[in-house]
Amino acid sequence: MQLHHSVAELPHLRRQKILLILERDGKVMASELSTHFAVSEDTIRRDLAELDTAGLVQRVHGGALPRPRDSGKDYFTRISETDEARTQLAQLAARQVQDGQIVLFGSGTTILQIARELPVDITITAVTASPLTAIALAEFKGVKVILAGGQLNPATMSVSGHETVRLIESIKADLLLTGVCALHPEVGITSVYFDEVPVKQAMLDSASRVVAVTTADKLGAVEPFVVAPCRRLHTLVTERHLASGNVADYQRLGIEVVQAQA
Secondary structure (H helix, E strand, C coil), X not given: CHHHHHXXXXXXXXXXXXXXXXXXXXXXXXXXXXXXXXXXXXXXXXXXXXXXXXXXXXXXXXXXXXXXXXXXXXXXXXXXXXXXXXXHHHHHHHCCCCCCCEEEECCCHHHXXXXXXXXXXXXXXXXXXXXXXXXXXXXXXXXXXXXXXXXXXXXXXXXXXHHHHHHHHCCCECEEEEECCEEECCCEEEECCHHHHHHHXXXXXXXXXXXXXXXXXXXXXXXXXXXXXXXXXXXXXXXXCCCCCCHHHHHCXXXXXXXXXX
């Protein structure tokens, strides 16, 4: 009963749990969720409406179904596609790196692009759980690369597991460059993949400064697995025109926002 009470008081947490139930069961019914969370059906219908607006569920009579993801592209397909917006974001993020730093590089195609945009004469120690990012960084003569071991996720082309987390926890980095699956002012940083949550959390804990880099479509969105609140970020690098919300939503949380010109 105490769990139900706490969830009832935190709508964003309740919505996260609804997404988890939907992922497990393949559908949710408003009447059953009302009983489960000890709230009214009107409250649940508002939750489902919010999740539908965010593109996370498909509302149907009496409940909701999963919304098919609009991207079936694998990692290598995404790498091969030229994207001016991502290139600009990568260039802005690369300017955050300074000589002599220990830098944690997260996973994802945007982070790989950042590695490629670093100055040719940069001198840093780079730590990453992404083999492809490690290879890109190894092309720089002044970059010492430390690659974490673990189990490879083909969808993200990054590793996870106890070995990965242990290595990251042993390092005190000056800077973390991370991508995000979704970022919401209230819910925080969320991920599509459960296995990468502990790795992302360890990176956040190990870095003195955190720079998140993301396209505008991921702002205001929510994915099933919560990584950390937004306040863990120091700087957000994103596009000028946002699909949802306002940069002030993040600035009010104390986050510096750097936006691309185009």
